[in-house]
Amino acid sequence: xxxxxxxxxxxxxxxxxxxxxDSEFVxxxxxxPEFDSWIEGARQIVMAPGYFIDGGDRKLHSPQIVxxxxxxxxxxxxxT
Numbered sequence: 001x002x003x004x005x006x007x008x009x010x011x012x013x014x015x016x017x018x019x020x021x022d023s024e025f026v027x028x029x030x031x032x033p034e035f036d037s038w039i040e041g042a043r044q045i046v047m048a049p050g051y052f053i054d055g056g057d058r059k060l061h062s063p064q065i066v067x068x069x070x071x072x073x074x075x076x077x078x079x080t
Contacts (some may be wrong), residue, residue, distance in 0.1 A: 002070040012031065
């Protein structure tokens, strides 16, 4: 059952995100605080040992931002 996106977890939990209007889509996404957005992917720079960028050893960039209106829990496939 679809729920309003405002009720979705913003703790990195992967969800099924959907938008039901002129730009309809359904995709797997998660809240990414670095971009203050729902994303379905991003690239990551990993620094060499001993090097840092913005105080950390990794940095996300080039996010694929989505703007869902609804969500459902995502259940990962069972690989056993």
